[in-house]
Amino acid sequence: MTALLEVNHVSKQFGNDSKALSDVNFTVNEGEFVSIIGPSGAGKSTLLRCINRMIDATGGEITFDNMNVMNLKKKELKMVRTRIGMIFQHYNLVNRLSVIENTLHGILGKKSTIAGVLGLYNQAEREQAVRILSMLGLGEHIYKRADQLSGGQKQRVGIARALIQNPRMLLCDEPIASLDPNSAKTIMDHLRTISSQMGITVIVNLHQVDVALKYSDKIIGINQGQVVFNGSSKDITKEDIQRIYGSEAEDLIFDIGGIHAS
Amino acid sequence: MEANEQVVTGEQLLNSKSTKRIKIKTLTKSTIVIRITMFFLVLLTIIAFFNFDYKELDIGEAMLATFANMKAMFLEPHFKHFTFTHALHQVFVTLGLAFLTTLFGAIIAVFLGLLAAENLTSKRVSAVIKGAVAFIRAVPTVLWVLIFAVAAGLGSVAAVIGMTFHSVSYLVKAYSESFEELDKGVIEALQASGANFWQIIFQAVIPSSLTYMISWTFLRFEINFAVAIAMGAAAGAGGIGFDMFMASNFYLDIREIGTITFFILAVAILLEVFATKFKKKLKVNG
């Protein structure tokens, strides 16, 4: 297996205040399913956004597909972004547009400005959108407005928008934090399938430890901007969880015990 | 989704691909209305430009003249027909007109606002008050002032009474909406304990809406300052607006207008800064 993403000594400071990230290191292999866990405010979202430079890291090196992301110029950065899909906690859809229009937004990065401005998509692109939406079980909702969908359905549109990019990697920022347990399971199952069957690398920010353990190959634990655990989900121990979540982890630990036992 | 609307599935679309393109836009009532509205706005704008009474005006020349005027106005302001103290005094007259208008408006609007709040009175009373308010708003302020000027003569009395009408209509809307936001449970609890209408109003309704009411009232005061300037100019109500009218229509002195504009801008920006600080303080204490 080859490393698709390498994060070396990455740090991020907002203003003069405390460091949001300090000396973060990890690698992600092609096709892996990686979860980043940690308490809220630990820097998970910042880390994820540094990878596709939605936020610029203040130091370190990020290599994606043998390209140093940190040095890219505007145009090259856009090229890289077209190959990385992103999924958000609040779905970030254009609520007033239809499901298929929201899905097609995923290929705007590959279009000329004029085509993008006018929203011109060819028949093949449209078919591809319909195919992806059907695969995600949204075949009947293609012409519904995004704000008429349930949370779980909206998130599936978010996934469709990312998939139509034909990405090498998906970055998922708390994709199930606003969903009920059933929809959350559907979304996680879809992400797992995308990783295992389509060979797309998936990195997910999560705050539910049990979900992370159940779905991922690898876990990265962050606390106060530092990586405190980096390894296979099978190797994680109670002590690791405690280190990631600090003293407030008492309640969580019982859950973990249950999952390892089953 | 409406019952008679046909559900199109992804498979159907993919199977029928040879015959027609897949549509991506859907026409809903909302998009149709948006387009019709935009169409008419553009159409009426074009008609307007053809219809303007240009009076043989050279637009290019006038625009250039405007730029020159603005330069003179903002960069070379001066005092000629009045002094600094006079201008300051007139600014306070305008502020005074705005203050009295806001005060009278607020007092009347509290009572009408209570009557207009659906949760405090009945739907019918509320509808009557709201209808009256819409009617008041339909008559421009300057016409209210001029109509009252016939009975009271031109001056501060007609100006304040005329301007009070729109203040009332504006504040009734703002107050009644904040009264309507009050939790039903609070009113119910007080009713259950045997409190009468006015006790509920003064112990629950007004205290819980007070912060909103104050910030809306202050916002109206800012608006009234601008209105008072305009009335000073158009209806002889006095204040800095009247000086501006004189400078513009009689002395034709653009530099003096510049001075007045700076006075007005300074007060408007001071009021805005004060309002922002005041609101912050209210939030901390409230």
Add this chain to the structure above:
Amino acid sequence: MQADFFAKKRRNSLGFLLILGAITFGAIVITEYNLVKGFESLPRAVTWALGNFYPTQESLSRLPGILNSLLETLLVSIAATTVGASFALFFAVMGSNTTRVNAFFGSISRGIATVFRNIDVAAWAMILLFSFGQSSLTGYFALFFGSFGFLTRAFVETIDEASGGSVEALRATGASYFSIIFQSVIPSSVPQMISWVLFMIETNIRSATLIGLLTGSGIGFTFNLYYKSLNYDIASLVVITIIVAILFIESISNYVRRVIL
């Protein structure tokens, strides 16, 4: 402790009322407002209005002319709003924190809009009177400047509110700046923006009456003509046509708002 709490509260209210009273007194003195005259004039105004301020049979003959100048005022208001709105859209996109190109242009756009917003349309009218004279264009540009300033601020808020998330999502897909604006920002904000434009048209029609008075054009001028020549019956007819026009436009925009929002 408890007695203290209530005492403090009472002291605060008393202090507030005293200040309010002092300002009121100061305002009455400086504006030379006469409270007695104020109260007296109310019934007098009503009696006068009932006796004189209604249209008669012969004032109806002036209706075509009145409607003509009303139409002119309506068109000026609408044109000033739509053109102002297109400029405001550009400045709002530049000025919004979500969509601005950079902080420098952002501050400049917002600064320009602030100056335009804080000078009242009546003041603009008097300034423009110098170069444009008594033509429709004076009113048009005054309303245009005022609408531009107000709508820029309203549009900035609309953009920030409506499109934060989807802009981020489209940036993450590598979409170009203009694609993001046209595919995400505009579709999300259009209904709210139209609602603001309709509101602005309503406001502008009222301001147009005032500006017409100051600059000698439109329905304001017509009113002033009959008012100053003491033809109160015709003046009242002018007021009635204005009321009907404003209520009519308000009902249209309420309908549009109900459907699109």
